[in-house]
Amino acid sequence: MTRPDFEVAIIGAGPGGIAAGHLLQRRGIEDFVIVERGDDFGGTWRDNHYPGLAVDIPSLWYQLSFNPNPDWSRLFAPGPELYRYFQDTASKLGLYDRLQANSEVIRQQWDDSAGVWRLTIRGRPDITARFVISSVGGYVNAKDKIDIDGVTSAIAEFEKTLVTPNSRFDQWLLGRKDALTADEVAGYTLFKDSGCVACHNGPAVGGASFQKMGVVEAYKASSPAEGRVAVTGKDADRFNFKVPTLRNVELTYPYFHDGAANTLTEAVDTMGRLQLGKKFTPEENAKVVAFLKTLTGDQPTFALPILPPSTDATPRPKPF
Ligand SMILES: Cc1cc2nc3c(=O)[nH]c(=O)nc-3n(C[C@H](O)[C@H](O)[C@H](O)COP(=O)(O)OP(=O)(O)OC[C@H]3O[C@@H](n4cnc5c(N)ncnc54)[C@H](O)[C@@H]3O)c2cc1C
Numbered sequence: 001m002t003r004p005d006f007e008v009a010i011i012g013a014g015p016g017g018i019a020a021g022h023l024l025q026r027r028g029i030e031d032f033v034i035v036e037r038g039d040d041f042g043g044t045w046r047d048n049h050y051p052g053l054a055v056d057i058p059s060l061w062y063q064l065s066f067n068p069n070p071d072w073s074r075l076f077a078p079g080p081e082l083y084r085y086f087q088d089t090a091s092k093l094g095l096y097d098r099l100q101a102n103s104e105v106i107r108q109q110w111d112d113s114a115g116v117w118r119l120t121i122r123g124r125p126d127i128t129a130r131f132v133i134s135s136v137g138g139y140v141n142a143k144d145k146i147d148i149d150g151v152t153s154a155i156a157e158f159e160k161t162l163v164t165p166n167s168r169f170d171q172w173l174l175g176r177k178d179a180l181t182a183d184e185v186a187g188y189t190l191f192k193d194s195g196c197v198a199c200h201n202g203p204a205v206g207g208a209s210f211q212k213m214g215v216v217e218a219y220k221a222s223s224p225a226e227g228r229v230a231v232t233g234k235d236a237d238r239f240n241f242k243v244p245t246l247r248n249v250e251l252t253y254p255y256f257h258d259g260a261a262n263t264l265t266e267a268v269d270t271m272g273r274l275q276l277g278k279k280f281t282p283e284e285n286a287k288v289v290a291f292l293k294t295l296t297g298d299q300p301t302f303a304l305p306i307l308p309p310s311t312d313a314t315p316r317p318k319p320f
């Protein structure tokens with residue numbers, strides 16, 4: 001077996017590389033190198049400089065357990081302070097002696113006959129080691145530029161999460177007549193025949209226009225919001241609001257621009273009276289609500305805080 005340059009090679013001098021170095025030292029393993037493509041310890045905190053950069057979990061939890069810092073300037077310390085902290089930690093542990101900076105590992109290969117790892121370093125001699133600890137971080141290949149294609153695909157990835165297909169109403173439209181109950185179908189009929197569809201229409205059951213909130217009867221609100229006029233400056237836009245999509249409306253309480261309606265029962269009652277001059281009986285209201293609940297589709301599969309449907313007993317938010 002060939003004698004390697006080092007017992008252990010750590011790739012990356014971020015928080016992970018520093019912790020790995022410390023743990024090796026604690027076990028009495030001193031024959032190691034930290035190979036880093038940048039020019040210093042610090043990882044993410046060395047490389048990121050945008051305004052406002054800070055930890056997004058409190059520094060006291062983020063810091064390394066073996067080097068607690070009593071002097072954080074803020075609960076969520078700014079990026080440059082994190083960078084200094086990791087430099088100080090590395091220095092305290094004597095890790096600068098182990099650092100081989102400006103050394104990007106471009107290939108990492110196990111040489112079975114020699115029994116060593118061979119690291120190919122850009123523009124420098126290879127390094128061999130018995131063990132390799134990879135602590136290259138989660139953002140290995142940072143993009144060097146932001147372009148319109150990247151922005152477009154990032155927005156598209158986000159928009160994919162807004163598609164919630166397969167609601168019971170969709171299934172019903174596709175011909176599965178048992179997807180809705182008789183009450184829900186009656187609610188849909190009321191929704192159409194009362195005129196809700198004048199504004200809430202199209203594939204998203206809304207979302208396509210701005211309309212007056214309070215067509216027949218004025219909307220009494222305690223908030224200062226005045227609608228589109230605040231954007232356009234045109235008096236005709238006073239109290240015009242976006243007609244919201246009613247897809248998943250069961251999950252998106254509270255309702256209206258000011259969150260003043262807590263339940264669908266309340267929202268439907270207000271809409272009937274203010275937009276259409278129609279007072280639904282409690283039975284009719286319940287049917288429209290039952291229909292609206294059939295618009296809940298498959299939710300995105302990533303972990304998202306899905307709110308349970310609101311009930312009359314749900315504690316009320318106080319937005320204003
Ligand atoms: C802007 C930003 C803010 C963040 N805020 C938080 C936060 O508040 N809380 C939180 O928990 N996490 C946060 N993170 C996640 C953060 O990445 C980790 O907390 C932490 O940096 C991970 O440490 P690391 O050592 O694993 O990786 P990094 O810090 O990414 O370090 C990896 C190191 O490996 C080097 N390297 C990579 N490839 C090679 C190679 N081929 N050859 C040689 N060297 C290489 C890099 O140059 C770098 O120095 C944030 C990340 C970013 C980008």
Ligand code: HEC
Nearest residue numbers: 195196199211213241242243244255256257267271272275
């Ligand atoms: C004249 C157009 C118009 C008509 C007709 C109309 N709506 Fe609306 N609807 C709106 C607007 C605009 C809003 C948003 C109001 C706001 O944000 O204050 C809204 C909001 C809602 C909301 C709350 C959604 C949310 O996410 O906040 C529900 C539920 C609703 N409408 C149901 C109905 C029902 C049921 C009918 C028929 C009885 C109806 N609407 C008729 C324009 C209309």
